[in-house]
Amino acid sequence: QGGMNGSAFSSPTIEMINGKPQLVAQTREELVGLGWANGEKLWGVKIPAFRGMNILTPVRYGDSFFTSSYGGGSFLYDLAGEKIKQEYSWNNTIQAYMSSPVVLENHVYMHLRNQRLICLNLRNGETAWTSQPFGKYWSLITDGKRILGLDQKGILYLINGTPEALEILSKKKVSNTETWAHLAINNGQMYIRSLDKLICYTLKTKNNSSKKGTPVSSLSGSE
Structure with a gap:
């Protein structure tokens, strides 16, 4: 089907569930798990959204x-064996938009429909903090301690x-x-796709060496 019932926005991920690989995907209507060997639908749960706008990629x-x-x-x-429970563990009215979130320990960080950044406690869904609005879109990536966030204006933030x-x-x-x-990011190189070019930056640490997984203190790059 085309139009508002056409292709999904969210990217699928490969997850090990109950010792077996599954392809986990979010369609316009459902969060689903597919068998890796044959693509069989193993489970699914409805995710309500305005006109099927399930855009971000779910996180484990x-x-x-x-x-x-x-x-x-x-x-x-929550998972139960190789399937997901049909009843959610918790939910709230906080709405994301296009930006996929990142998880650090027991918290998730994401950019919202109202253009604010938020930190949620994943154990109970409570808000740890929320920012003032800035940026229509954020691309987020983390090394497990700090977060790089790129907004649509071409500004890179280290958080x-x-x-x-x-x-x-x-x-x-x-x-x-x-x-x-x-x-x-790959092997100390950060790649940014703008409207008219591809830009590559080298991520550098304070000792001026490029190391994978090390917090960034400076950038050098070329278009």
Whole structure:
């Protein structure tokens, strides 16, 4: 089907569930798990959203999955064996938009429909902190301690991953045109796709060496 019932926005992920690989995907209507060998639908749960706008990619949290939809709210679903429970563990009215969240320990960080950043406690869905509105879109990536966030204006933010408060450590203009594609990092290189070019930056630490998984203190790059 085309139009509003056409292809989904969310990207699928490969997850080990009950010792077996599954392809976990969020369609316009459901969060589903598919058998890796044959594509058989193993489980599914309805995710409410305005006109099927389930856009972000759900994230794994232990034996649970977190998702949030435009017009629907935020949900945490627990696994039971190789399937997901039909009743959510918790939900609230907080609505994400296009940006996929990142998980650090027991908290999830994401950009919302109202253009705010938020930190949610994944154990109970309570808000740890929320920011003032800024940015129509954020691409988020983490090394497990800090978060890199790229907004659509081409500004890259380095954020301390703490539930205490939003702590922006530094920011840098990395593109003169809008940046709506997701950040990509590989072997100390960061790739940014703007409207008119592909930009590569080298991530450097304080000792001026490029190391995978080390918090960034400076950038050097070329278009």
